[in-house]
Amino acid sequence: MSSVVEAATMPLASPNVLFVMTDQQRFDTIHALGNGRIHTPNIDRLVARGVSFTNAYSTTPICIPARHTIRTGCDALTTGCFGNDKRDAAHLEDRCGPFLARRMGERGYRTFLVGKYHAHPRDIDLGYDTRLSAEAYRAGTGHEVKTTAREGAMIHLPQRNALPRESNYEAWTTDRAVELIEEEGEKPFFGLVSYEPPHPPFAPSPPFDRMYDPDRLSNPVEGDLAVDHMDEKIPAQNHHFWTTRENGIDHTTARVVKAHYYGMVSEVDRHIGRLLDAVEAREDADDTVICFFSDHGEMLGDHRGWEKTSFFESSCRVPFLVSWPAELPGGERCEELVSLTDLFGIATTAAGSPELRDGVNVLGMLRGDDDPRERLFGYHRTPRLPPNFTAMVREGDRKYVFMRNGGREQLFDLSADPNEVDECAGDHPEKTAELRSALVEKLTAEGQTAFVENGTLRHAPAQEIDMGRLVREPYPASPADALDGSE
Incomplete structure (x- = not known):
């Protein structure tokens, strides 16, 4: 790979490092990277400021495991966290080593987190x-984060944030983060600003709830139903989130939902602009x-599915922008495979003492000093x-x-079929066998006997998965009980 950076000198002083994170944002929701329908002028500023990785993945695409990957630099085989089970996360430092913020503190940084972190306890x-x-x-506002929109059976229906946009959780998060970015001191800062949107409920504030005309948006991508729902978790999640198992949500409603989802992205984009303004006002902005x-x-209706946990692109591929004007050129694109495991190494390498763990050295790769990743593995249970x-x-x-439930397999050629509607494992048995063997080798080397045995991936008889319904608060036994004497 040719180096993106001409000069390979690292600065003498440690740079500030700012992580800006959204929740459940698809890779294809950035105007400057090809989505002409969405308005993201401030994320576009980040695209212009640095390098955009166009093949970036969440290797365990669901909330808690993904965040554990970010804070540890380790994938699910190391963390042991493959799904959203609410285990005590304190054990992770025993398995993986100190969390990233602790490591950055040891390197002389003042550290802060503002917003969502999603860990237990x-x-x-x-x-x-x-x-x-x-x-x-x-404590500061008297507001609850999640009481401005209905959940349960309404979690994917378009809604509206009842709080003024100047005082909702995202605005408050930005206010506090700006104060911490502006703080002066002898130490550089390492900060994580973590936003809740565009995670459902899909409830942008006015006027973001009416920015997008649903009739101007595209329908969800659909392939053959047998391929779209080969992973039984997709129809199971549809039922869990109150949509039909086979068809999810009709196209008209799906476009309305997409309009609100895009509105949430644009609302967060406005807040990101304030973070950028605060960084650019500093004397060390370029560093x-x-x-x-x-x-x-x-998924947003793609492949007749909603939410995440799938290895279709709309679920596991993510935005991934890295900028450092003092060291990296602006407006560059990089097609190499990267993942959330690499963020730990980006921060510690920038701080002058690289610690990669399960990741690769992205900054070294951009400078031409380190090789790119040849294969990327992902896991979920x-x-x-x-x-x-x-x-x-x-x-x-x-x-x-590979899907253990039924021992099913898929192969996609993302160059010829970026929407993943042409499953081609049967047409390319040699390539399928090669990648299957690579997975077996990886799991065997990591001692994952729950998933591989005697050189073979463990299968289970195909069965329908029942996740039940999402109900945050139990519905009353009788409709009249909901009135609670308030008639």
């Missing part, structure tokens, strides 16, 4: 000097590394359900997906 020490999250928001990314994507382990191998333009 709520009072866990993640290593930050300052942490301002939902509890601080409630501030900014990484923008999301924990995973959102939903806890407390029948065997449903899924795994992905991405190599070049090919993506292989």
Whole structure:
């Protein structure tokens, strides 16, 4: 690979490092990277400021495991976290080493986290000097983060944020983050600013709830139903989130939902602009590394599915922008495979003492000093359900997906078929076998006997998965009970 950076000198002083994170944002929601329908002028500023990685993945595409990957630099085989089971995260430092914020503090940084962090227990020490999250928001405003929109059966229906946009959680998060960015001192800063949107409920504030005309937006991508729902978790999630197992949501409603989802992206984009303004007002703005990314994507009706946990691109591929004007050129694109595991190494390498763990040295790769990743592996398993382990191998333009439930396999050629509607494992048995063998070798080397045995991937008889319905608060036994004497 040719180097993106002409000169390979590292600065003498440690740069600031700012991570900006959204929740459930698809890779294809940035105007400057090809989505002409969406308005993201400030994320576009980040594109112009640095390098955009166009093949970036969340290797365990669901909330808690993805965030554990970011804070540890380790994938699910190391963290042991394959799904959203609410285990005590304190054990992760025993398995993986100190969290990223703790490591950056050891390197002489003042550290802060503002916004969502999604770890258990709520009072866990993640290593930050300052942490301002939902509890601080409630104490300062009296508002609840998630009471401005209905959940349960309405979580994917278009809604509206009832709070003024100047005082909702995202605005508060930005206000606090700007204060911390503007703070002067002898130490450089390492900060994580973590936004809740565009995670459902899909409830942007006015006027973002009416920015997009649904009739001007595209329908979801659909292939053959047998391929779209080969992973039984997709129809199971549809039922869980109150959509039909086979068809999810009709196209008209799906476009309305997309309009609100895009509105949430644009609303967060406005806040990101304020963060950028605060960075650019500093004298050391050019020596501030900014990484923008999301924990995973959102199916948004593609392949007749919603939410995440799938290894279709709309679920597992994420935005991933890295800028450092003092060291990296602006407006560049990079097609090499990167993932959330690499963020740990970006921060520690910028700080002058690289610690890669399960990641690759992205900054070294851009400077031509380190080799790019040849293969990328991903894993997911939903806890407390029948065997449903899924795994992905991405190599070049090919993506292989294995589903333990039924021993099913998929192969896609992302160059010829970027929408993944032409499953071609049967047409390319040699490539399928090659990537299957690579997965077996990886799992065997990591001692993952739950998933591989005697050189073979473990299969389970195909069965329908039942996740039940999403109900945040139980519905009353009788409709009249909901009135609670208020008639």
